[in-house]
Amino acid sequence: MTTPLTISLDAMGGDAGPEMVIAGADRSLTHHPDIAYLLFGDEAKITPILKRFKNLQKCATIIHTDVSVDMGEKPSQALRRGKRNSSMWMAIEAVKKGEADVCISAGNTGALMAMAKICLRTVADVDRPAIAALWPTVRRESIVLDVGANVGADAHQLVDYAVMGSAMATALFSKERPLIGLLNVGVEEIKGLDEIKKAASIMREKDLPFDYHGFVEGDDLGRGVVDVIVTEGFSGNIALKTAEGTAKQIGTYIKDAMTRTMITKLGALIASNGFAALKRKMDPRGMNGGVFLGLNGLVIKSHGGTDAKGFASAIDLGYDMASNKLVERLSRDIESFHQAESIEENET
Amino acid sequence: MTTPLTISLDAMGGDAGPEMVIAGADRSLTHHPDIAYLLFGDEAKITPILKRFKNLQKCATIIHTDVSVDMGEKPSQALRRGKRNSSMWMAIEAVKKGEADVCISAGNTGALMAMAKICLRTVADVDRPAIAALWPTVRRESIVLDVGANVGADAHQLVDYAVMGSAMATALFSKERPLIGLLNVGVEEIKGLDEIKKAASIMREKDLPFDYHGFVEGDDLGRGVVDVIVTEGFSGNIALKTAEGTAKQIGTYIKDAMTRTMITKLGALIASNGFAALKRKMDPRGMNGGVFLGLNGLVIKSHGGTDAKGFASAIDLGYDMASNKLVERLSRDIESFHQAESIEENET
Numbered sequence: 001m002t003t004p005l006t007i008s009l010d011a012m013g014g015d016a017g018p019e020m021v022i023a024g025a026d027r028s029l030t031h032h033p034d035i036a037y038l039l040f041g042d043e044a045k046i047t048p049i050l051k052r053f054k055n056l057q058k059c060a061t062i063i064h065t066d067v068s069v070d071m072g073e074k075p076s077q078a079l080r081r082g083k084r085n086s087s088m089w090m091a092i093e094a095v096k097k098g099e100a101d102v103c104i105s106a107g108n109t110g111a112l113m114a115m116a117k118i119c120l121r122t123v124a125d126v127d128r129p130a131i132a133a134l135w136p137t138v139r140r141e142s143i144v145l146d147v148g149a150n151v152g153a154d155a156h157q158l159v160d161y162a163v164m165g166s167a168m169a170t171a172l173f174s175k176e177r178p179l180i181g182l183l184n185v186g187v188e189e190i191k192g193l194d195e196i197k198k199a200a201s202i203m204r205e206k207d208l209p210f211d212y213h214g215f216v217e218g219d220d221l222g223r224g225v226v227d228v229i230v231t232e233g234f235s236g237n238i239a240l241k242t243a244e245g246t247a248k249q250i251g252t253y254i255k256d257a258m259t260r261t262m263i264t265k266l267g268a269l270i271a272s273n274g275f276a277a278l279k280r281k282m283d284p285r286g287m288n289g290g291v292f293l294g295l296n297g298l299v300i301k302s303h304g305g306t307d308a309k310g311f312a313s314a315i316d317l318g319y320d321m322a323s324n325k326l327v328e329r330l331s332r333d334i335e336s337f338h339q340a341e342s343i344e345e346n347e348t
Numbered sequence: 349m350t351t352p353l354t355i356s357l358d359a360m361g362g363d364a365g366p367e368m369v370i371a372g373a374d375r376s377l378t379h380h381p382d383i384a385y386l387l388f389g390d391e392a393k394i395t396p397i398l399k400r401f402k403n404l405q406k407c408a409t410i411i412h413t414d415v416s417v418d419m420g421e422k423p424s425q426a427l428r429r430g431k432r433n434s435s436m437w438m439a440i441e442a443v444k445k446g447e448a449d450v451c452i453s454a455g456n457t458g459a460l461m462a463m464a465k466i467c468l469r470t471v472a473d474v475d476r477p478a479i480a481a482l483w484p485t486v487r488r489e490s491i492v493l494d495v496g497a498n499v500g501a502d503a504h505q506l507v508d509y510a511v512m513g514s515a516m517a518t519a520l521f522s523k524e525r526p527l528i529g530l531l532n533v534g535v536e537e538i539k540g541l542d543e544i545k546k547a548a549s550i551m552r553e554k555d556l557p558f559d560y561h562g563f564v565e566g567d568d569l570g571r572g573v574v575d576v577i578v579t580e581g582f583s584g585n586i587a588l589k590t591a592e593g594t595a596k597q598i599g600t601y602i603k604d605a606m607t608r609t610m611i612t613k614l615g616a617l618i619a620s621n622g623f624a625a626l627k628r629k630m631d632p633r634g635m636n637g638g639v640f641l642g643l644n645g646l647v648i649k650s651h652g653g654t655d656a657k658g659f660a661s662a663i664d665l666g667y668d669m670a671s672n673k674l675v676e677r678l679s680r681d682i683e684s685f686h687q688a689e690s691i692e693e694n695e696t
Binding site: 137185186231233235238248282 | 534565567568570582596608611625
């Protein structure tokens with residue numbers, strides 16, 4: 001750990017590259033003036049942009065590399081080409097070396113996860129890191145994981161996800177015993193949910209650092225009934241993207257409805273304060289950032305297509321996670337869960 | 349087949365029971381005056397309600413039974429108690445006997461599927477019937493299946509779903525070769541998608557009654573890029589409910605935003621025509637009804653909590669499916685796909 005908080009950025013990641021990353025870093029600095037940045041990437045591209053941000057310049061160090069991972073590159077190829085010397089790898093490695101408290105990249109998700117796993121390794125004997133997302137609800141945010149690191153999960157992995165999500169909820173919502181729900185389908189008849197049922201019984205019976213709420217369904221995600229919703233990565237990813245798509249779709253409906261006639265346009269104009277509030281509420285940039293959980297270090301994935309405002313949200317999220325010592329709490333909780341499991345296995 | 353179209357209703361199904369079912373049947377009659385109804389259920393409860401609907405009375409026959417399936421009952425229990433003599437079973441059986449063209453129930457989904465499978469049996473050698481839903485998009489509706497009949501599906505079952513969904517799209521959208529997409533996650537790194545990839549290669553290579561578009565993601569569901577989206581039932585159910593939940597959530601946001609101040613209230617009042625259009629667009633009752641595909645007969649599941657308007661939508665959907673001879677088309681297509689597959693297996 002370093003003081004003040006140091007954040008390493010993959011300056012070359014994202015559809016818009018260094019321009020967006022640097023403007024985002026500057027924006028986040030206005031929320032957290034004590035950040036120090038390490039900017040990994042092509043110095044020739046970064047320097048002229050950085051010059052435009054006087055405050056940022058004072059607290060940012062550029063570490064040059066001319067290798068960067070392409071957005072469309074396969075993880076295996078990215079590893080062959082960019083292990084050790086790419087901006088993405090070096091930004092992650094800064095966390096491993098203790099030079100940074102958290103790494104943020106808007107680059108290729110698969111490559112970022114592959115590099116983070118190899119560089120940082122997983123905590124204790126966690127098989128699989130997960131990606132956790134913040135989910136807006138009618139109450140406050142929930143945490144949903146896994147939203148796409150892995151397809152499928154057995155009961156033990158689902159409980160790991162719950163322990164990891166719970167640590168994140170404690171860090172983020174300052175709640176000592178977060179409330180956890182397991183995503184399931186409501187139809188009684190359905191077969192094949194054995195792993196979910198088994199995970200539920202572990203969560204009910206074992207001494208774990210959270211309270212288990214029970215099953216939740218897809219339409220509970222936006223209700224905010226629990227702090228953390230646990231699911232395997234395929235359905236988690238489908239749920240996340242479906243919600244994003246539905247929000248966009250309804251955005252189109254609203255626009256169409258309000259531009260139908262001169263009268264509706266006038267009404268919308270008068271209610272423009274309300275529409276501005278609605279827009280803020282529905283703005284996906286306010287809740288940007290997938291947190292990689294289960295690694296010996298903190299890595300956050302920003303949406304590749306976001307802008308400076310969205311990237312700043314991902315930095316803010318990383319800042320919160322790092323200052324609340326997420327990794328330490330998560331490691332402790334996972335280790336004590338695994339220890340209890342192995343004692344029990346030996347006894348039986 | 350009977351003329352005019354005969355629709356059998358489980359009059360006791362749904363949270364609101366016969367009151368809602370009968371009012372829905374009457375409502376649908378105004379769209380399709382040639383319907384004849386068979387109403388299965390408790391005569392003592394149905395008769396007084398039916399008396400209030402003069403037109404409906406003329407074309408409805410009550411078939412009395414005092415057994416009905418409870419909304420919370422387990423399918424196995426429902427079968428033990430209600431096989432042969434429950435309103436749900438008898439409504440399905442009317443389709444089997446050729447007395448009705450389609451059966452509609454707002455009752456217990458698991459029980460309805462279990463009874464439909466036993467009573468009607470699956471088409472050709474389809475392992476698993478699927479539940480297909482209409483999905484509103486910014487263009488026109490798409491069909492999504494399976495939304496919850498089964499968890500998991502192998503490549504062959506996914507292609508079965510595609511063939512069945514394609515037959516439904518032809519019946520509903522009058523499109524000779526519908527466009528089919530396979531729901532997937534975008535992260536390259538992810539493992540475990542072998543069955544989906546295998547299904548994709550079958551769809552690309554085989555001579556099938558549709559055009560294969562490729563993979564689609566959760567946020568494509570609302571875009572209307574394809575006619576049919578195929579997925580296994582767990583993620584399909586999660587997606588459907590997530591979209592419903594997100595729509596409700598945004599509905600709450602809109603209401604909050606428009607009632608913030610006197611000014612926003614005034615603006616919303618002036619734009620009330622626009623809001624009415626938006627409300628119609630977002631009304632889940634307009635697209636109610638899960639179609640059971642892959643059975644020797646047509647069964648439609650209405651939302652249990654719907655009202656007369658929503659139940660009428662399910663009847664309208666059943667009417668369309670039956671008059672366009674969905675089951676005949678589906679059986680023909682599935683049989684020729686399975687025949688081609690088995691010829692190939694014998695050759696290799």
